Amino acid sequence: MNIRIEEITDRNDKMIAELTAIWRESVTATHSFLKSNEIDEIEQAVPSLLRSVPALAVIFRDDIPVGFAGTAGNRLEMLFLSPSSIGQGLGKALLRHCIEKHDIDELTVNEDNQNAVGFYRHMGFSEYRRSDTDEDGRLFPLYT
Numbered sequence: 001m002n003i004r005i006e007e008i009t010d011r012n013d014k015m016i017a018e019l020t021a022i023w024r025e026s027v028t029a030t031h032s033f034l035k036s037n038e039i040d041e042i043e044q045a046v047p048s049l050l051r052s053v054p055a056l057a058v059i060f061r062d063d064i065p066v067g068f069a070g071t072a073g074n075r076l077e078m079l080f081l082s083p084s085s086i087g088q089g090l091g092k093a094l095l096r097h098c099i100e101k102h103d104i105d106e107l108t109v110n111e112d113n114q115n116a117v118g119f120y121r122h123m124g125f126s127e128y129r130r131s132d133t134d135e136d137g138r139l140f141p142l143y144t
Helices: 013-030 036-043 046-052 090-102 114-122
Strands: 003-007 055-061 064-072 075-081
Touching: 003 090, 013 036, 013 046, 013 064, 013 075, 046 064, 055 090, 064 090, 075 090
Parallel strands: none
Antiparallel strands: 003 055, 055 064, 064 075
């Protein structure tokens, strides 16, 4: 098994479609607090977010993308793995890559996604702020 992480600058339609599919699979598997129609609604914004995030790292297994992370400055904006890749150290490798390459020291995570909260705590992050809504005003509490 060959694992590599690559900073993606060519965000072509094929790559955006593959990463959007990973996002959907990941969110469907890990965000049980979201209803199907909410996932559909949020998914509409994902391609634009993937194109606009300043730095985008993709983790590949045998040349197939299995996860990605987006950063802006010192902030992790997104990190998603295909469900079949969770629990194999790939999220840790992707986060470490972002910390080392982009000095990540801040992120936001859904309070109701307890597996992600636990992962980020395990990786040394801690909450210093809580909001009752997400960035779009939906009633999904966030930790920062």
